Amino acid sequence: MEKKTNKTKQSSHIQSVEKAILILDILSKKNEGMSLTQISQKLKYPKSTVHGILATLRDYKFVEQSEETGNYKLGTRLFELGNKVARSWDIRDAAIPIMKKLNKQFGETVHLGAEDNGDMLYLEKIDANHLINISSEVGVRLPMHCSGLGKVLLAQKSPAELKRFINQKGLPALTRRTITTQSALEKELEKIRKQGYAIDDGEIMEGLRCVAAPIKDANGIIRYAISISAQVRDLYGTRLNQVIQETVRAANQISKELENL
Amino acid sequence: MEKKTNKTKQSSHIQSVEKAILILDILSKKNEGMSLTQISQKLKYPKSTVHGILATLRDYKFVEQSEETGNYKLGTRLFELGNKVARSWDIRDAAIPIMKKLNKQFGETVHLGAEDNGDMLYLEKIDANHLINISSEVGVRLPMHCSGLGKVLLAQKSPAELKRFINQKGLPALTRRTITTQSALEKELEKIRKQGYAIDDGEIMEGLRCVAAPIKDANGIIRYAISISAQVRDLYGTRLNQVIQETVRAANQISKELENL
DNA sequence: GCAGTTGTTCGGTATTATCGAACTATAGTT
């Protein structure tokens, strides 16, 4: 009778909903799409189970089938909902005009980011004027400890919170410049707190430098950050100083916008 | 035994998944969020049912709870997935650079759209340089028969398809200039086919004019369109002609990109 | 035409979603 009683006791989840979510998750990793059997094998669900859930998701446009291959892919309804979410954030309205100004001043890529469950989540991006563009993308997650945006946000965590963060996420290295020890990170964050901005020096990607400054929400809590990214060879000396100054200024301006909103 | 056998016979849907989807749908209509009871009342589901589904969705970030109000809103995972969907479309990569060029030439708002189940769906938008911006938004749907983008796409439907479209969607009027009769629409579409572009003259919104041109995909099928929108008072005479010429040219250029991709 | 694969349908089984009601927490009122 009790076949799998003690298997996964965790917190009650509606199974079929969870399965649907996991199907979407797995589809999000393959943008060429997946076939029914691929999904069913990967998730170890019987084909008929997957079939039923996919049919439901399809009818509501959460997934769609490629006409040629018949493969399932994420559907337009998710696109719609995702944009709805983006539009619901006041931060975007406040930040985008100022980000654009910053982009005009230096011609470089400008990012807006926030923490989402221990990850850096890119909320918005203004592309550089030149053709070589940073290959980041809105809606993408990145480890916090190696991006300028992430470090700025980490800098205001309490020691306990920081510890918890490191335990949960670790400090994986993306390049050989990535900070990978707790002590080094603590020192770096202390520095960031003092100077009021962060610099990422090839910690995500060799040759990429970025300057990030914190944004306070209406309650004065640092919850967002903006950054300018460019090749190291375009961002040094006096220009770097200018960029720092202007980035901090822009971030403060956005904070002020959020205050009286 | 058979309490509700003949209630909803339609096609088999996994109930709980469907309920989860409907919860997301209803949340997407209120961006200030909704409380558990509001949702449960609106959808006529018992509170405990909604509670369970929401808990599952919450744990996977498909919804999140406002810290102050406790209201449920769409979550960041949807933002992530939505952007994933957007990135999976090659059309965006091909179109965006050319759309930006078009935006630079005239300084006006440029849109990219496609049909999604009988609606115009905005896929991408480049904002105008000036402050007065069209209040359209990416990820939003609009009736096809009253936007330039939509009319361009309608123009290549067969009479039977057009008929089906009208039956399904009707021809609701958004302004007093909106085309609301089948015969008027047929005439308009014929004109569009001849000239190779469409003009929307205040049919969505009084005072707004927009010029749209079709984009062919790799198989030569018109599946997308771009448009320039501006106030009528900024878009007439020789400038209008220039805009038409350049919009068509840009659309053709994008079609060519898609060909050899 | 046949083997191999993938997608779809079907029906019995018991797992699991469901629902009402009881319970707790929270907010508002006097």
Next chain:
DNA sequence: AACTATAGTTCGATAATACCGAACAACTGC
């Protein structure tokens, strides 16, 4: 502060429903 009213959460019994395996159908490629 106590009390009311509302919202949110937990619980447990019930049977409806998701689940699964297997059989069937539809393709594909050889």
